[in-house]
Each structure stands twice: as structure tokens, then as C-alpha cells.
Amino acid sequence: MNKPLDGYVKRLTGMGAGESSLEVYEHWASGYEATMLDDYGYVAPRIAVDVFEALHGDRETPILDLGCGTGLVGVELASRGYRHVDGLDISRNMLAEAEAKAVYRDLLEGDMTGPLDLGSRQYAAAIGVGCFGNGHVGPSHLEEMIRTVDPGGVLVFYMNGIPFEDDDYPAHFKALDARGAWSVEILEQSNYMEALERPGWVMGARRTGG
Numbered sequence: 540m541n542k543p544l545d546g547y548v549k550r551l552t553g554m555g556a557g558e559s560s561l562e563v564y565e566h567w568a569s570g571y572e573a574t575m576l577d578d579y580g581y582v583a584p585r586i587a588v589d590v591f592e593a594l595h596g597d598r599e600t601p602i603l604d605l606g607c608g609t610g611l612v613g614v615e616l617a618s619r620g621y622r623h624v625d626g627l628d629i630s631r632n633m634l635a636e637a638e639a640k641a642v643y644r645d646l647l648e649g650d651m652t653g654p655l656d657l658g659s660r661q662y663a664a665a666i667g668v669g670c671f672g673n674g675h676v677g678p679s680h681l682e683e684m685i686r687t688v689d690p691g692g693v694l695v696f697y698m699n700g701i702p703f704e705d706d707d708y709p710a711h712f713k714a715l716d717a718r719g720a721w722s723v724e725i726l727e728q729s730n731y732m733e734a735l736e737r738p739g740w741v742m743g744a745r746r747t748g749g
């Protein structure tokens with residue numbers, strides 16, 4: 540449990556505010572899983588889908604995987620019988636890897652730091668794993684992500700412990716709760732890489748309002 544951070548993982552972890560991770564993912568896409576699964580023992584998709592399954596047992600409704608990357612969350616959802624999953628990501632090369640998994644109903648190119656154009660698509664639940672932090676998505680984008688699900692719909696996010704603390708996500712989660720945007724049901728810490736200590740947090744909430 541002491542592998543040092545290196546390569547793209549180190550670069551992404553050290554990103555500053557205002558930087559974009561897009562170029563990194565475009566270059567890394569074909570090697571992402573070898574690094575994350577084989578070198579680091581990445582298990583965040585499994586932890587997040589455990590929580591997702593506890594909050595949203597319905598396998599027949601449409602689900603959105605936000606920041607789907609190469610499709611590890613889609614594979615985990617498919618293995619548990621979720622059959623109508625769309626994936627959204629900013630990186631075309633990551634989406635191409637996801638497409639090859641053949642577990643998504645639809646794959647959408649989109650930037651979560653701006654308004655999302657989902658056409659007429661609306662979801663009963665959404666999940667976003669590993670897409671928060673510098674170079675990725677920030678707390679100010681949570682509201683747009685919440686809008687992707689119907690009232691009563693479930694949202695599950697998994698994020699690294701550094702942005703969780705630095706950007707004070709607990710305060711943002713509470714503020715959205717207080718404003719009636721959602722109701723937080725689960726907030727739990729875990730270690731999401733088996734090869735080192737890499738704390739992260741999973742949050743599960745239900746969209747409120749009509």
C-alpha cells in the first residue's frame with residue numbers, strides 16, 4: 540500500500556485551478572485502464588456502484604454516467620443488470636474506449652463545466668466517478684449535474700479526498716440540501732486505490748422539487 544504517484548496520475552493530481560485535463564485524457568485514453576486497474580488497483584467504480592445500487596434498484600430506467608471515461612462505471616453497472624445507461628464525457632478518445640465496451644445505450648460528448656445539451660434525454664439517476672477536482676469539474680457545476688435527473692432521481696458522486704477538502708464539498712452539498720435542490724442520503728469515506736493510500740468520498744443524494 541505504498542506505490543508512489545507517477546505519470547498521468549501524478550500530473551492530474553497536481554493540476555492547478557483553471558487548468559484543463561482534456562489533453563491528458565486524450566493522450567492517456569488507450570492506456571488509462573492498464574495504469575488505473577493494474578498499477579494502482581482503482582476500485583472507485585465498484586464502491587460508487589455499491590452505493591448507487593442501494594439507492595436506485597430499478598434496472599429498467601435510464602441512467603447517465605457523467606465523466607464516463609473508458610467505461611469502467613458502465614461495465615460495473617452492466618454487471619449488476621442496469622440496461623439503459625448513457626455515458627457523457629468531454630474526451631473523444633475516452634469515449635471511443637467506452638464505446639468498445641458495448642455496455643452503453645448512447646455516448647455523448649459534453650463539457651460539464653457548461654450547460655449540458657442532452658436534447659430531450661432525461662434520467663432517473665446519474666453517477667459521476669473521478670470527474671471532480673482541478674482540471675475537471677468543480678462544486679459550481681453540481682447544479683447542472685443535478686438537473687440531468689428527474690425530481691426524485693438519484694445522484695451518486697465519487698471524488699478524491701483532496702478536492703473534497705480543498706473545495707469544501709461538504710459545505711456545497713449542505714447548501715444544495717438547504718436550498719431544496721437535493722437531499723443527501725449517504726456520505727462515506729473510503730480508500731479507492733488498492734496500491735496506495737488514496738482516500739476518497741462517495742456521496743449519494745436524491746433530487747428534490749417538482
Ligand SMILES: C[S@@+](CC[C@H](N)C(=O)[O-])C[C@H]1O[C@@H](n2cnc3c(N)ncnc32)[C@H](O)[C@@H]1O
Binds near residue numbers: 560610633649668
Ligand atoms: C478519472 S477519469 C474517470 C473516468 C471514469 N468515470 C472512471 O471512473 O474510470 C475522469 C473523466 O472525466 C472527464 N472529464 C473531465 N472534465 C470533464 C468535463 N468538464 N466534462 C466532461 N467530462 C470531463 C475526463 O475526460 C475523464 O474521462
